[in-house]
Amino acid sequence: MFTGLIEEIGRLKQTGRQGEAMLLTIEAKTVMSDVQLGDSIAVNGVCLTVVAYDKTSFTVDVTPQTYRHSNLSAMRSGHPINLERAMLAGGRFGGHIVQGHVDTTGVIAERRQEANAVIYRILPADRETMRYIVPQGSITLDGISLTIATADEESATVSIIPHTLQQTALQYKGPGDTVNIETDVLGKYVDHLLKYGSRSATGSGAGGQRGGMSASFLADHGFM
Structure with missing residues (x-):
């Protein structure tokens, strides 16, 4: 990790x-x-x-x-x-949980200056990845833990402070270059559990309904 x-x-x-x-x-x-x-x-x-x-x-x-x-x-x-x-068990957790498991690549569509920050707009190659990209949530670009500034149906932006730019290879990249994208693992697990819990497993060896989390389960227990 x-x-x-x-x-x-x-x-x-x-x-x-x-x-x-x-x-x-x-x-x-x-x-x-x-x-x-x-x-x-x-x-x-x-x-x-x-x-x-x-x-x-x-x-x-x-x-x-x-x-x-x-x-x-x-x-x-x-x-x-x-x-x-890899993170030491006794170390400070300054970023977010990063597995090093890339979901997709993305293309830098725009790089622009905004005061002391540099804004990058990223177009993921797999648009399905956008379901896990939430404004003010976490994302990893080329291994860098970043906060998502904005997101729409096809792209997301991140705001890079000078220190991060100077300390990473992102400083050498601009429009047309690619980055590795890893979305927040927590969002992927929740999404999978929701899908898993909504399907029946009558064709499985054990038979019956497959237990798991669903939107109705979350609503019934006060989470939605």
Whole structure:
């Protein structure tokens, strides 16, 4: 699990490809201080496992599933990459719950200055993702924990403070560039439970109605 607070900007050193499988070697400093084989590191918001490392870089595998659902497939040598190690159990929780499981990619449709902030408008590739994007809620873009400023049926905006821009690879991105999107895991679980509870399971081995949460259940118990 991660918090969405980027620790450093790494650089892609080398890429190995075999079809939709990749092997990425990333140069870094901060995250190398205590790296071990099998560690989880969020690479542009994608939770990946360290399979090799030396004093200045680490290597991770990218599976076809991750290749198809993230912007890692477009990475080339020299690209800046947001990095965050997995959260320590005793650490401060400064961002929000981030799994490193990308839902979809998005295209930056607009980048504009607003006083001391930079506004990014994002168009998700999968428009169904917009159901989980709530104004003033949380979202992760390329591994960065951000607050949603506005949202409509097809896009969302975030407001970036100078510190966040300076400390992340988002500073190098503008209109036409892609970002990895992970929506709030709590919203996804609630949505799934509502769907799960509204379906019958008469065709299942156990038979009868499938128990679970539903809109009527929430209303009956004072939650709606």
